[in-house]
Amino acid sequence: MELTTLTLHSRFAIGPVDPRIFGGFVEHLGRAIYGGLYDPQSAHADGDGCRRDVLQALAGLHFTAMRYPGGNFASGYHWLDGIGPRDRRPTMRELAWQSIEPNRFGTDEYLRLCRRMGWMPMLTVNLGTGTPEEARNWVEYCNCPAGTHYADLRAANGSQEPYNVGLWCLGNEMDGPWQLGHVPAEQYAIRAHQAAKMMRDVDPSIELIACGSCSIGMPTYAEWDRQVLEYMGDLADYLSLHRYVGNRSGDTADYLAVTRSIDRQIEEMDAVCRYVQARRRSKKRVYLCFDEWNVWYRTASKEFEDGRGQFAPHLIEEMYNLEDALVVAGFLNSFIRHADVLKIANLAQIVNAIAPLLTRGDDLLVQSIYYPFAMFSSRREGTSLRVAQHGPGYESRSYGYVPYVDASAILSGDRLSVFAVNRSLHEPAPLAIALADRPIVAVDSAEVLTGPCANATNSFEAPHVVLSGPFDGVAVAGGQGTALLPPLSVAALTFQLGRSRDR
The missing domain is CATH 2.60.40.1180 (Golgi alpha-mannosidase II)
Known part of the structure; x- marks a missing residue:
């Protein structure tokens, strides 16, 4: 060659590389939490019920922003179900993945783990079946000093000091017809605006991520984003985008070229942000948050996505190969090349469900996609x-x-x-x-x-x-x-x- x-x-710089582009994502999905991250019955379980071997492997990826609790799960999740004494938490039938959710792992467990691992918390509020007021209350629970109702609940649950969650996603994939509570763009924009106003009234320091187009194949692609940003005004700090790719045709050379399409997606979404900023004559720049990305195609079908009413079923447990690892590296190259506009990104996900780590009993497997992420994230500081x-x-x-x-x-x-x-x-x-x-x-x-x-x-x-x-x-x-x-x-x-x- x-x-x-x-x-x-x-001097020919694109911009500082935001460390938050090396984020992760953990959802109540299959065995991502139960049997993966959190498994009190495992021989590797620590005093909090988390697997030491999994946490040790995750530490090698140097994750920054860690998104939780979803994903599709978030649109049916009510955060109050996951706090307080575990034996008083309700067991729910979860609809996004058709599974049983015992709520043994919730807000406090997640935020304590973030503190322990050095992760930046990133919470997704329920704007599918939830309300703006419920989102507002969650901000109070996480971020306000004791002395009011929800902050006092947090203190009673073991954390006197606020968690200070800085990143909040205003729902998940609300443009998708599969999403619980899906509505057209104009209706989502109203919900998101209402929630954003109340949430920021509680804590003006938080950063808010509006739902953007979740796929380049959506019929509302880019138009959804325009409508949402125009209505939300200066309340949105970031616009989300998602992308899952795969080699369905068995053509490796073509698959490895998908990075060109990822570049284009970022540039198109940035163009929408800049267009709306110009049209509104706003001084505020809305940046991009790629809060779901990965290789996912072998298990992207109903057969692998339906939990059939089970607890911690084996769902979307993708096995990754070398070409998948090279595509993951291509995503990261694209993110670095667009450091001026892309400020947050979250690998979906971290354990078992489309993840770099797989558990089987007390055994742990490190998949191919683990390695490029570690190679990049350990060298991420700079311009x-x-x-x-x-x-x-x-x-x-x-x-x-x-x-x-x-x-x-x-x-x-x-x-x-x-x-x-x-x-x-x-x-x-x-x-x-x-x-x-x-x-x-x-x-x-x-x-x-x-x-x-x-x-x-x-x-x-x-x-x-x-x-x-x-x-x-x-x-x-x-x-x-x-x-x-x-x-x-x-x-x-x-x-x-x-x-x-x-x-």
């Missing part, structure tokens, strides 16, 4: 740089022409991190990296993730088929970095920089 060159300049790229590419069936190498870069002081995916199925990709105003003087660290084939998958029986590891195919010479990327791989390269060449 011909050489791919990546040329950068420290995203524009990448001037020159090199070979190919014509994909669905997304047009794409380069073989998909790349992004983050500058942090005297270190430059470059993330590069080689989409080629068979050929290594030679890579040259230059920072125009500063020399690259040494390799600080380098990792690579690859495997024997696109479909290579970790399993409980063979858990080490797709792993990240040290990368020795990188070097420095003449003030530039070079690398030879294996076919079907992602590399995370961090270089040490010398003094600026500019005077």
Whole structure:
């Protein structure tokens, strides 16, 4: 393959990389919580009932904002059911996933876990079957000092000091006909406006995320977003977008090119935000929150989504392979390339249900998609740089022409991190990296993730088929970095920089 060159300049910056783009998402869905995150019967259970092995593995992903409790679940969830003594909490028939919900894990358990793990809480209020007042009361419970009814409830439940939840989602996927309480855009906008006003009256410091289009295939795509933002005025801080992708056609080359469509989705939603800002002549900039994203297609059908009235059923437990891991890396590259407009993102989800971790009894499996997230998140601090790229590419069936190498870069002081995916199925990709105003003087660290084939998958029986590891195919010479990327791989390269060449 011909050489791919990546040329950068420290002054050609896109914007600071918000650490919140490395967020996660845990929902009351299948075994995501019960039997995954929270399992008092496990040999690994700690004093709070959480699995130590799961928490240890999650710590390696360095998650920031952690979204809870849904998802579709949120549109039928009433938060008061999940607080207080566990033996007094009601057991409910949950409709989004047709499961039994015992409410053993709720607001306080989640927020205590966030404190323990260093996660930033991110709560989704129920604007499907719930009311704006219920959302307002939840903010008081979480964020107000004791002395009023709901804050006193929190204190009685063990937390005298407020939790100070800063991020609040105004419902979930309300544009989707499958959503409990689905309504047209104009009606959702009224609900969201009412809730936002009351919630911010309780705590003016909170940031609010309005439901945007949950799929690029929705007939209301972009128009929904315009209507919601125009009605909500300056109450919305962020607009949400969701995306799940997969290789339904079995065409790996085309699948790996999906990053081009992710770029476009972000740019289209940002264009809607900017249009509404201009039309309203507002000084406020609404940014983007990609609060659900992942690979999900093998279990995206009724057969895998219906809990059939069971407690903690096995739902949407996707098994991931190498090509899925490379697509996850492509999502993260896209997020970094759009650091000026994308401020929050949440991998959906974290345990068992479409997740990087799977449990089976007391065993734990680390899936392929775990590794690229860890490689990126450990190098996330800094400013995203524009990448001037020159090199070979190919014509994909669905997304047009794409380069073989998909790349992004983050500058942090005297270190430059470059993330590069080689989409080629068979050929290594030679890579040259230059920072125009500063020399690259040494390799600080380098990792690579690859495997024997696109479909290579970790399993409980063979858990080490797709792993990240040290990368020795990188070097420095003449003030530039070079690398030879294996076919079907992602590399995370961090270089040490010398003094600026500019005077």
